[in-house]
Amino acid sequence: MSPTTTSTSDTFKGWVAHNATSPLTFTTFTPKPFKATDIEVSVSHCGICGTDIHTLRSGWGPADYPCVVGHEIIGTVVRVGSGVSTLASPAASWEIRVGDRVGIGAQSMSCLRADCEACADGQENYCPRITGTYNARYGDKSKAYGGFAERWRGPAHFAFRIPDSLPSAEAAPLLCGGVTVFAPLRKYGAGPGKSVGIVGIGGLGHLGILFARALGCDRVVAISRTLSKKKDAIEGLGADAFITTDEDKNWARAHSRSLDLIICTVDAADMPLTQYLRLLKVDGTFVQVGAPEKPLPQLTAWSLIQKGVKVTGSNIGSPEDIRQMLRLAAEKRVLPWIQKRPMEDVNATLADMDAGKARYRYNRTVSDFNSRNCRIRRTCSVGNRISELDNRPIRNAEHPAARRTRTLRRQHIHGAGKDSPPSQRIEIGNHPGELDDQAFRYRGCSQLSDAGFR
Numbered sequence: 085m086s087p088t089t090t091s092t093s094d095t096f097k098g099w100v101a102h103n104a105t106s107p108l109t110f111t112t113f114t115p116k117p118f119k120a121t122d123i124e125v126s127v128s129h130c131g132i133c134g135t136d137i138h139t140l141r142s143g144w145g146p147a148d149y150p151c152v153v154g155h156e157i158i159g160t161v162v163r164v165g166s167g168v169s170t171l172a173s174p175a176a177s178w179e180i181r182v183g184d185r186v187g188i189g190a191q192s193m194s195c196l197r198a199d200c201e202a203c204a205d206g207q208e209n210y211c212p213r214i215t216g217t218y219n220a221r222y223g224d225k226s227k228a229y230g231g232f233a234e235r236w237r238g239p240a241h242f243a244f245r246i247p248d249s250l251p252s253a254e255a256a257p258l259l260c261g262g263v264t265v266f267a268p269l270r271k272y273g274a275g276p277g278k279s280v281g282i283v284g285i286g287g288l289g290h291l292g293i294l295f296a297r298a299l300g301c302d303r304v305v306a307i308s309r310t311l312s313k314k315k316d317a318i319e320g321l322g323a324d325a326f327i328t329t330d331e332d333k334n335w336a337r338a339h340s341r342s343l344d345l346i347i348c349t350v351d352a353a354d355m356p357l358t359q360y361l362r363l364l365k366v367d368g369t370f371v372q373v374g375a376p377e378k379p380l381p382q383l384t385a386w387s388l389i390q391k392g393v394k395v396t397g398s399n400i401g402s403p404e405d406i407r408q409m410l411r412l413a414a415e416k417r418v419l420p421w422i423q424k425r426p427m428e429d430v431n432a433t434l435a436d437m438d439a440g441k442a443r444y445r446y447n448r449t450v451s452d453f454n455s456r457n458c459r460i461r462r463t464c465s466v467g468n469r470i471s472e473l474d475n476r477p478i479r480n481a482e483h484p485a486a487r488r489t490r491t492l493r494r495q496h497i498h499g500a501g502k503d504s505p506p507s508q509r510i511e512i513g514n515h516p517g518e519l520d521d522q523a524f525r526y527r528g529c530s531q532l533s534d535a536g537f538r
């Protein structure tokens with residue numbers, strides 16, 4: 085077994101969609117072939133994004149079934165390809181090691197060619213050969229499968245180490261929802277002196293308010309259809325004002341020319357687009373990030389001409405955007421509002437999400453499932469229970485002496501003497517999902533390997 089490998093199975097299990105109407109079923113699927121520049125992750129959490137719903141029902145066109153959605157993935161690295169440490173990537177992905185906690189968002193690959201204008205410019209999210217995390221194909225035509233699964237496998241370039249201060253459940257929605265609002269906010273100058281409007285207070289929208297605040301905007305305005313989310317937006321998320329577009333007939337006139345920038349997360353085509361543009365100041369920018377299944381409403385030329393406004397769109401974020409977003413989230417404590425739902429409820433959770441019931445992001449916790457198995461597996465072959473100590477994370481930054489002590493303790497628990505050869509040293513995981521996996525793998529002491537030890 086390679087020293088950077090704790091997993092070799094080429095069959096994964098996950099919640100698979102077989103067509104646009106049947107419920108997801110928990111079954112096996114075959115991930116992409118493992119390449120030298122890939123990693124494999126034991127998934128602990130995965131957010132549910134509006135895009136999952138559009139894709140599952142083939143809303144934007146026929147999906148490539150069987151399909152495993154989920155692109156707000158958090159998990160623990162269990163396998164690192166031999167070429168990852170040599171990546172010439174500015175993404176720092178070459179630093180990823182077994183045991184690291186990482187996140188994967190909505191993009192799993194781009195062409196990464198030097199002659200690709202987008203990739204060479206660090207805008208992989210606009211590469212013409214972009215590979216989404218699911219419902220997409222890699223260059224070798226193998227299918228990309230997402231995070232509604234026990235495992236994710238894919239290129240290290242699009243996996244990101246999660247700052248220690250961000251809990252996994254809260255970090256998950258940042259990987260797609262977070263960066264999708266953060267990237268245009270930053271690109272179009274959200275910050276001190278600016279008034280920003282966020283339209284649609286759902287998964288993306290509530291993160292839009294949080295990030296606009298974190299970026300230091302003077303004024304953040306939540307724009308929603310009804311009053312039902314006003315208290316959350318103002319008292320909880322920190323918006324300065326709240327506009328209701330269905331319940332206040334005069335809203336567009338009353339608030340005209342008040343905003344420098346609008347981020348629109350609405351995912352239905354029947355939105356009052358002309359009125360949204362009325363809210364912009366001269367030279368203001370309207371960025372559409374929501375992706376309705378039908379064409380946007382028509383505009384008259386005067387909506388653009390009268391104030392010289394710009395109407396544009398934005399696609400997720402680049403790897404560099406994701407890293408900056410994670411840093412800001414860690415620094416300013418940008419924590420999504422999440423509702424944890426067990427993975428067994430995935431079909432009911434998807435229906436609730438589709439009905440607009442999420443407040444504001446559902447998060448499927450695979451770790452619930454894994455930890456249930458852990459209770460069975462947390463006994464090693466010599467009958468010693470793995471103590472709570474062994475659940476504590478081992479950080480890369482931990483003092484070498486402390487790391488060694490804890491490693492030896494683990495060896496003891498597993499019956500391997502402190503003089504065991506390196507191939508018999510073990511570390512039991514950083515996170516619940518990994519603990520489960522490694523405890524299972526290492527339950528026979530005679531089969532210990534140096535996998536996971538570093």
Ligand SMILES: NC(=O)c1ccc[n+]([C@@H]2O[C@H](COP(=O)([O-])OP(=O)(O)OC[C@H]3O[C@@H](n4cnc5c(N)ncnc54)[C@H](OP(=O)(O)O)[C@@H]3O)[C@@H](O)[C@H]2O)c1
Pocket residue numbers: 132133134135136138260261264283284285286287288289307308309310313349350351352353354355372373374375376398399400401437440442444
């Ligand atoms: N551009 C990208 O890269 C990117 C990335 C991720 C997701 N997306 C897309 O972004 C959209 C939103 O995703 P999400 O996860 O945030 O979904 P979500 O949680 O369901 O939020 C969507 C929000 O849109 C508003 N809305 C829904 N129907 C509306 C209507 N008929 N008129 C006006 N507003 C309406 C609602 O806000 P109120 O109740 O406040 O009105 C709702 O909370 C989806 O289309 C998704 O595919 C795009």
Ligand SMILES: [Zn+2]
Pocket residue numbers: 133134135136155190260261
């Ligand atoms: Zn998404």
Ligand SMILES: [Zn+2]
Pocket residue numbers: 194195196197200201202203204208211212213
């Ligand atoms: Zn490219």
